[in-house]
Amino acid sequence: MRIAVTGPEGFLGWHLRCLAFSRGIACVPIARSLLGDPERLDAALDGVDAVIHCAGVNRGTDAEVTDGNAEAAGRLAEAVRRLDRPVRVVYADSVRRSDDTAYGRAKRRAAATLAGTGDTAAAFSDVVLPNLYGEHGRPHYNSFVATFCHEFAQGRRPTVVQDGEVALLHAQEAAAVLLEEAGASGRRFVEPKGEPRSVTETAALLEEFEVEYRDGNLPELTGRWRTTLFNTYRSHLFPARYPVPLTQHVDGRGALVECVRVSAAGGQAFVSSTVPGAARGEHVHLRKFERFVIVSGKAEIAVRRLFSDRIVRFQVDGADPVAVDMPTMWAHRLTAFGDQPALGFFWSNERYTPYDADTFACPVDDPSEAT
Incomplete structure (x- = not known):
């Protein structure tokens, strides 16, 4: 059609x-x-x-x-x-x-x-x-x-x-x-x-989101109403409120970073490494919440709103971990650079299901969907 x-x-x-x-x-x-x-x-x-x-x-x-x-x-x-x-x-x-x-x-x-x-x-x-x-x-x-x-x-x-x-x-x-x-x-x-x-x-639910999210915490993301309203709210924060700073706890044993603190949700977490020069992503989600945290190495996170040619770029370093939450309906990509692989932690509020993945191929640098 x-x-x-x-x-x-x-x-x-x-x-x-x-x-x-x-x-x-x-x-x-x-x-x-x-x-x-x-x-x-x-x-x-x-x-x-x-x-x-x-x-x-x-x-x-x-x-x-x-x-x-x-x-x-x-x-x-x-x-x-x-x-x-x-x-x-x-x-x-x-x-x-x-x-x-x-x-x-x-x-x-x-x-x-x-x-x-x-x-x-x-x-x-x-x-x-x-x-x-x-x-x-x-x-x-x-x-x-x-x-x-x-x-x-x-x-x-x-x-x-x-x-x-x-x-x-x-x-x-x-x-x-x-x-x-x-x-x-x-x-x-x-x-x-x-x-x-x-x-x-x-108004009360939006205020709950504001109180939780201003410190990097994620509110309860159960049910379509809460999730769609939270994604709506986040669209008014991007890109001014990002990346989200994360506290690194360091002692004689090493360092600890809390990547996700969420009140209640299902979801899925995973870790991946990306060699320098390689990229992950180049896709877009319509409803899914995703958080990216680089815990080792360096990477660029690039995002572009659909039907726009403006690209927002974040340079992130595992030595100073931050969270970048992907806005819905923005194509995004992670590219590793430097002299070592970038180790990333990723969390989504949905488990991956092949028949309803809410993941659509879309190059960040090529806004061809607009033509």
Whole structure:
């Protein structure tokens, strides 16, 4: 399957592209500039089986919100009508569509526009998403979860202005529904359910993460809610909070370093040596937590966020052990250098299972997944 995604640099669009990459699905990014250029847009849509519409405007004046959403949906609908074959249209709608606000009205109008795109009127999925959270959400824009994570990352304690229960869905789960609908048939109205969590409960759990993690301790990583929220929180810390310093206890017998202190979790630990010039990794995880600690020798740890060409590099030395925790959806690699092998300790919160390894080949130095 070959899909096109509007809003590819946005929060949901980026998560969708990450999941598509992990599944080997060709994904054509449709930036806002393409929506305004019919000739280039038609060329971009050539050969796609489905279009997933994630682009939208949810902040600004009423006119900006209304016009921005209508314009994006209208231009996409026109492009689909110009194609000489049926293409499935999947719309990333919002639970706020029922609100009597500019945003709610704009979402309903966009859905109606996309649902009537000629031959695709019978090949349309309206996916009404609940409140989303996940890695690299924009504070004060995408969700209160992103705002709270940002505040804790900046050393501030966020204030809960209004409590209440909110249905929350991780962006990767939302992306999975959108991809499933891209391969569906017929006219469909889909409402994925989020997990009910209160605002104060979410803030309290994030504060627990902050208290534990500021000293290098790992919180309890059992259950999807705790793990996905912790990975979301960590995305707001990277790379400023890394590497994590570890205390080395030295006496006449030698040295001792505590590599992992975790409240409760399953997982797996292993040790490997890497000869100078050799590399390990060159892959990416969507959900798995991994900690790297070099206890002997020297190495470089390089990481790159998917669909970006910016590489963050850490030079680590076993003489002064530190921990570098791999952010989810960032390709990473460890390369040994110096005159002796690098001995590394690695810990993951999941045991390795070949049928669900959550490990996808991805070179750090080659952002080819973006093309």
